[in-house]
Amino acid sequence: MNTIIRATWQEMARRKMLLITLVLTALFLAVFWFIADTVALPGGGAASDLIGQFARRSAILSLGFFFGGFVVAFLAIFSSFSVISGEAEQGVLQAVLTRPIPRWKWYVGRWIGYVSLIGTYALLLYVCIVAITGVHAGFNRHAGDNVSSLLLFLAAVPALVSLSMLGSCLFSGIGNGVFVTMMYGAGWLGGMVEKVRGVLPVEPDVQATLSRIGALLSLVMPGDGLNRRMQYVLTQGAGETIPFLTGGNPPSNAFIVYALIYTVFAFGLGLWLFKRKDF
Amino acid sequence: MNVIPDAAMPAVHTQGLSKIYDNGRGCRNITLTVGKGEAFGFLGPNGAGKSTFVKMLVGLVRPSGGEGELFGSPIGSLEARRLIGYLPELYRYPEWLTGEEVMRMHAGLLGLENLDAKSKIRARLDEVGIGKRGSDRVKQYSKGMQQRLGLACALLGDPDILFLDEPSSAMDPVGRREVRELLLELKKRGKTLFLNSHLMEDVEAVCDRMALMLNGDMIRSGSVPDMLKTKVRWRFKVGGFSLLLLDWLQEESGVVLTAEVPADAGWDEPVWLEAELEDEYRAALLNALIVEQGMTLYESNAYREKLEDWFLETVSGRDQRGESR
Numbered sequence: 001m002n003t004i005i006r007a008t009w010q011e012m013a014r015r016k017m018l019l020i021t022l023v024l025t026a027l028f029l030a031v032f033w034f035i036a037d038t039v040a041l042p043g044g045g046a047a048s049d050l051i052g053q054f055a056r057r058s059a060i061l062s063l064g065f066f067f068g069g070f071v072v073a074f075l076a077i078f079s080s081f082s083v084i085s086g087e088a089e090q091g092v093l094q095a096v097l098t099r100p101i102p103r104w105k106w107y108v109g110r111w112i113g114y115v116s117l118i119g120t121y122a123l124l125l126y127v128c129i130v131a132i133t134g135v136h137a138g139f140n141r142h143a144g145d146n147v148s149s150l151l152l153f154l155a156a157v158p159a160l161v162s163l164s165m166l167g168s169c170l171f172s173g174i175g176n177g178v179f180v181t182m183m184y185g186a187g188w189l190g191g192m193v194e195k196v197r198g199v200l201p202v203e204p205d206v207q208a209t210l211s212r213i214g215a216l217l218s219l220v221m222p223g224d225g226l227n228r229r230m231q232y233v234l235t236q237g238a239g240e241t242i243p244f245l246t247g248g249n250p251p252s253n254a255f256i257v258y259a260l261i262y263t264v265f266a267f268g269l270g271l272w273l274f275k276r277k278d279f
Numbered sequence: 280m281n282v283i284p285d286a287a288m289p290a291v292h293t294q295g296l297s298k299i300y301d302n303g304r305g306c307r308n309i310t311l312t313v314g315k316g317e318a319f320g321f322l323g324p325n326g327a328g329k330s331t332f333v334k335m336l337v338g339l340v341r342p343s344g345g346e347g348e349l350f351g352s353p354i355g356s357l358e359a360r361r362l363i364g365y366l367p368e369l370y371r372y373p374e375w376l377t378g379e380e381v382m383r384m385h386a387g388l389l390g391l392e393n394l395d396a397k398s399k400i401r402a403r404l405d406e407v408g409i410g411k412r413g414s415d416r417v418k419q420y421s422k423g424m425q426q427r428l429g430l431a432c433a434l435l436g437d438p439d440i441l442f443l444d445e446p447s448s449a450m451d452p453v454g455r456r457e458v459r460e461l462l463l464e465l466k467k468r469g470k471t472l473f474l475n476s477h478l479m480e481d482v483e484a485v486c487d488r489m490a491l492m493l494n495g496d497m498i499r500s501g502s503v504p505d506m507l508k509t510k511v512r513w514r515f516k517v518g519g520f521s522l523l524l525l526d527w528l529q530e531e532s533g534v535v536l537t538a539e540v541p542a543d544a545g546w547d548e549p550v551w552l553e554a555e556l557e558d559e560y561r562a563a564l565l566n567a568l569i570v571e572q573g574m575t576l577y578e579s580n581a582y583r584e585k586l587e588d589w590f591l592e593t594v595s596g597r598d599q600r601g602e603s604r
Contacts, residue, residue, distance in 0.1 A: 003387030007373075014375035091369035095432055098337045099388035100361040278298075278340040 001101075001109040008113025017079055021071070021121065028067060029128050033136075036060045040136035057137035058235035064129035065234075069156070069227035072122045076160035077180045080114045083165055086173030088279050097279060107165070107274045111267065114161045119154050126153050130234075145233050152230035152256070156223040159263040160184065163221065166270035169277060183221040190217025191224045194249060211249070218251065222259035225251040288351035290315045290440050290471035291336065295345035298331050306332045306495040308345065313488070315350075315439075318462070318472040320482035320503070322586075323492030324594055329475045330368050332492070333442050336473070337365045349440060364433035368444035368475070370426060374418035378409055378428050381417060382435060389436040403431040408457060422449035430458070440471040447478065459484055479586040493594055506589065512582045513556050515565065518575035520550040527572065528552075532565050549577055 012018050039060050041053055087093040097103065130139070130146070140146060163183060167176040193214035197207050218225040232250035291313035298305040306328030313319045323329045334340040336347060338355035352358035372381045379400060386396035404413040407427040417425065426449045433441055447458040455478065462485045466472060476482055482489055483503060490500035499506065520538065529536050539551040556562055562579065569576050 003384055006387075007384050010380070011373065011375060091367055091371040092373060094334075094339055094367040095365065095370065095372070095385070095429065096388065097339060098360055098363060098365040099385065100357045100390070101388055102357065276341065279334070 001105045001112070004101075004106055004109025005113040005116070008110055009117055012079055012114075012117055017075070018117070018121070021075055025071065025121075025125060025128075028071075029132065032064055032067075032129070033132050035063060036132050036136040039063075053138060054236075057133060057140075060133045060137055061129065061234055062231055064133060065153070065227065065231050068122075068125050068129055068153070069224065072118065072125065072153075072156060073160055073184055073223055074181075075121065076114070076118050076157050077164055077184065078177065079118065080110075080161050080164040081168060081177040081180055082173030083110055083114075084168035084274060084277075085171060085176060086168070089173060094279055103275045104271055107271050111158075111161060111165060115158050118161070119157045122154050122157055123150070126150055140234060140236065142236075145236065149230045149234040152226050152233065155256075155259060155263075156226045159221075159226070159259060159266070160223050162263050162266035162270060166266045166273070169270050169273040184223055186217050187219075187221035188224040190214045190220070191228050193217065194228075218255070219258065222251075222255065222262055225255055226259055229256065288315075288348070289313060290317065291319070291347070291349055291473065293336075293345065293347035293354075296332070296335060296342055296347045297344040298328075298335055298340055299343045304328070304331075304495065305343070306492065306497075309497050310345075311490065311497065311500070313471060313473060315471055316466075316469045317488060318466050318474065318486045320486035320489035321473065321475045321492065322477075322479075322482060322489055322590060327492040328495040329492050330444055333365075333444055333473065333475055337363055337442055361436075362439045364436060364438035364441045366426075366429045366433040366441075366443045366446055368448075370429040372417045372425060372428055372432075374416065377416050378404065378413040378420070378431075381428060382413070382431060385432045385435050391436070399435060399437075403434050406434065406461065407431045408454070423451060423454050426450060427454070430461075434465075438470070440473065441465065442473045442475075444475040445477065446474070447481065455481070479590060483586045491590070491593060499593065503586070511556060513554050513562050513565070514578075514580055514582050515552040515554075515569060515576065516549050516578035517552060517569055518547065518549045518577060520552075520574055524572055524574065525552075528565065528568055531568050532561065534561060534565065536565075549575075 039056050041049060041056060084093070097106065133139075160180070164176065164180045167179045170176070171179055191214065193210055197210040197214065200207070200210075202210075229251045289312045291311065293309055293311045296309045296311075297307045299307065304326070309332055321329050321333070331340060335342050336349065336354050338360055341355070347354040349359040350362055352362070372378075376384070382400040382404065383396065386400060391399065400413075404410060407430045409424065409427050409431060412420075412424070417428065420428065426447065430443075430446060433443065443462075446462070447455040450458060459481055462472060462474070462481070466485065472485065474482060474486060486503055488500070488502045489506065490497050492498070520540075522538070522540075525536060525538055528534075534554045534556065536552050536554045539553065541548070554561075554565065556565075559581070562581070566576060566579055
């Protein structure tokens, strides 16, 4: 399995996916530094203006993770969407799968390869966003919040990779790229519906309907929901500071359990299909 | 882990092996035995089901019915896959890797130790003619070079049986010849070869036995010389020929003759007569009868049918389902 994990890392490095992502991320972080500097109160804010400082820190974090959530999701999707059908269409997979390794090892090896590398990238991005925000607007000193928000941020990676590999067992390379992006988009839309419903001047029953629609869409692909919950934890529930970024009710604990089951189910179903697939 | 194949078992044995896809294509009820050390040619037009059958043998496709074994191990099992080398018909290798890195990856999948792998990789790359270009990225390889790399990968684990699906289809004539020589060398070393090929001269030169697939069914099988032996055709170039003489010749010799008479041929133009003969004594009899009737015998020769002719003759006139699986 180590050979397959190594080959996955090598692929991402050689195809310059990581390089491009890292260069663009560095550019983003440079811009983010100035945004944070601009938004934050001078000198980190007076001790008497703790609420103002807290609100601005939340806003900066939300902006950072608005970008961070997208970039991690798209890196996970576009690096893995053609891993099975695409490689089979090209003829790369046929020579490999006749080797004396169980198919599950190949599948798990690829999954670990993607999740470990993109997860490492997500970890670095998280640390950078939190650090830049901390320098300009102070840190969230509650270690528990930091750890749980980091875990929530990372949890989107296996969910997306599992869905992408499952889709790759079912659809053609390009078809699966469209499928996973649309699924992620649906989840993101669900989050947006939840975020904006609170600021729309509509009746309570319309708000409830919108909330239900948002929740259902979030279930389609829980990646964005995990990101929203992560922001909620990290900003200690300062959703009302920027409604379009962090507003609405945060996904519940049940949603997190659902996201875990979703990931395990997508992974297991993909593995089962892959083992039975003809090439 | 090294697996020692059971010498008493045939290299390939299938019993009613079938794969029927949703569209009704695939291959049906193939019963076949290939002995250890034998070179077996698998022929058939595009879409006949050859690749599907081979893919079942190497574990890429799950059979719909029947069973198969490689050296006594069930097809698709890890034990069976430890014994094989496979060059797919559609061969591509990760273009971001070098040829050596592709080989190293395959060595890892085969469980070869580092030192052992290094020397084997070098030897196989040299054997297939890639040599120092092994350090180039695959994206710089021509199709023929990629096919050579595929062959090197197939040979890497020193497999007991090699499944080669069109092993030299992308190569130039020199490359094809080199591959043919390599196959003959492998055969000499006692390797079992299972060759799917449209290149009849390869099958004719390398294979001991062959089978012909058509529309998912195996319609003929046997040894290459046997399949061709029944079809020794004789041709006689004669002058002063007339159709009346043809009837007489057939009656006297008991042989069915065909005459190739051009529509605008003059009476004195030579004509080709053809007949399938069991032995050369009958040819001698025909020669004598032709001369006895006052015809001029310009030329008389045995035309040994090439595998390509045999193939075309066997599949012509039959319905073919085309290229899609």
